[in-house]
Amino acid sequence: MSVYDVAVIGTGGVGSAAFYHLAQAGANVIGLDRFTPPHDRGSSHGDTRVIRMAYFEHPDYVPLLRQAYQGWHALEEVAGKQIYFPTGVLQIGPEQGEVIAGIRASAAQHNLAIESFTASELPQAFPGVHPPENCVGLFERDAGYLLVSECVAAYLTAAQKLGATLRTNTAVESWEDQSGTFAVRTATETLHAKQLVICGGAWASQLIADLGVPLTILRKHLYWYENASPCYTAGNFPVFLMETPLGIYYGFPQIDSQGVKLARHDGGQPIERAEQHSQVEDSADRHSVQQFMSGYLPQLSHNLARHAACMYTMTPDQHFLVGTHPAHPGLHFAGGLSGHGFKFASALGEILSDLVTQGQTTAPIAFLSATRFS
Ligand SMILES: Cc1cc2nc3c(=O)[nH]c(=O)nc-3n(C[C@H](O)[C@H](O)[C@H](O)COP(=O)(O)OP(=O)(O)OC[C@H]3O[C@@H](n4cnc5c(N)ncnc54)[C@H](O)[C@@H]3O)c2cc1C
Structure with missing residues (x-):
């Protein structure tokens, strides 16, 4: 044997x-x-995954993120190609919300560089963003996305x-x-x-x-919207995450002909077993993402170019x-x-x-x- x-x-x-x-x-x-x-x-x-260091979910993840960044750079060496793209990540939300308060706690504890913007500064610094009222923005320059x-x-x-x-x-x-x-x-x-x-x-x-x-398994949806605006293209626009009164949404700048990728992070449809997962769309989820776009990314078209569904596996x-x-x-x-x-x-x-x-x-x-x- x-x-x-x-x-x-x-x-x-x-x-x-x-x-x-x-x-x-x-x-x-x-x-x-x-x-x-x-x-x-x-x-x-689904093409891309966000990577960021000033981790709102908990400061204890930061040492693991330092190791993770090193690991991705090492993989690029082994593979001989770029898999990490440092577009910067802009996170927007209320000062006392889960996202902004969490980022500030991680950045303070681990001495991480983040740049702060008021709601009125954000549209000038990042054309194409219309932030929710009473929100601030934190920009982490050395963050971006991975090609999953x-x-x-x-x-x-x-x-x-x-x-x-x-x-x-x-x-x-x-x-x-x-x-x-x-x-x-x-x-x-x-x-x-x-x-x-x-x-x-x-x-x-x-x-x-x-x-x-x-x-708990949650079905989650990803959407690629056609884009004609230079605001949202890579080089002009970062990866972003926004805590809004509608929910938490995130997205990526346009990196190819498929357009701008967007998704809702909170919520999701529970299923009992992974075998029940399918690529079927959820019209309520799509409607929610389009409401987010109308409110906060007003120059983005609502013409859907592509949809995909994926699973989150949640601990309590x-x-x-x-x-x-x-x-x-x-x-x-x-x-x-x-x-x-x-x-x-x-x-x-x-x-x-x-x-x-x-x-x-x-x-x-x-x-x-x-x-x-x-
Ligand atoms: C829509 C969406 C967006 C996300 N965005 C981000 C993001 O921006 N940044 C981020 O960090 N994370 C993000 N995540 C989370 C991240 O993608 C997942 O946490 C991660 O990919 C999970 O990896 P995994 O190895 O646990 O699962 P998987 O990559 O699914 O791997 C599990 C593997 O196990 C195999 N398998 C299962 N059962 C068996 C078996 N019995 N025998 C043999 N093989 C088996 C499966 O076929 C599968 O290949 C996102 C997730 C989703 C769904």
Whole structure:
């Protein structure tokens, strides 16, 4: 019986990075995915992902973001192409709101550079923006976006060049801890590995159910609107996120012929299982995004060029689950990324690799432990 050092279950956003870092560390690694990543049936598609450092969600993410930025730059070296684009990120909201207060807390604690704009300064500094009343803007210059599918593809290619084995279109049906090795069952075979890394995205609740953390899957929508205004093109306009009375919305400057990509960050349609996900549109969500456009990006056309649907996998507190399974010391996981995890994938992959190869990590991930819910 051949036994791999480690099997990575799910080679999407985070799993592809773990797969690469394990191969780079010299592990005999196999990656298994139910589809062929990069694919559009999970959570890592739709062209672009925001990356920013002054993190409104919690200041404890900032050290992980420093590691993540380094990881993406390293991946660019390995892949020989640009995958991170530093357009700057403009975030707008009320001074005491979740976004602005959170950014200021992270920036103060970690000494991060942010530029402040009043509501009346914003339209001059960023033509095309009509900010909500009583809002301010914070601009983080060294922030931007990642090309999401290119990141996944680059990790998978680089790992295989290092000798890692990838099985696509291979769903793991179950795993079993056999005290010393793990048996991993697919429809056609049982593989054995000394350790497991589980990065199942929206399927995490099926693969790590015994962690006992309730995960909610939300269907989320992305829209690309045709654009004729030079205001919103890359070079003139940054990535943005706005906390408004309508909700929290974000978007990207026009980077190609598809137009300006926009989405609503809060809300979302809960589904029980990832298998129920589809690319079907949600007219209420689209209406909400168009109301946002009318109010706050008034020069943008409402002609829809493209739509895509994707899944957020939410933990009860919207912070990630990362670490080693308390009952299975050889099983490590990253899941419940709650709609903001892609930017961390490079760091999480490295952290998971360290947990496998060294039994520990120096990265400050205690706040992401699953035991916080027990
Ligand atoms: C619309 C949208 C916009 C977002 N915007 C941002 C953003 O701007 N910035 C940001 O940082 N984050 C963002 N996120 C969140 C981020 O994209 C996700 O947190 C991240 O991509 C999740 O990565 P993952 O590896 O957990 O999941 P995935 O990339 O979905 O990977 C999970 C993989 O596991 C595989 N799998 C599942 N079950 C099995 C099984 N049984 N056997 C084998 N394989 C299996 C799946 O096929 C899949 O490939 C956004 C998410 C969405 C949906």
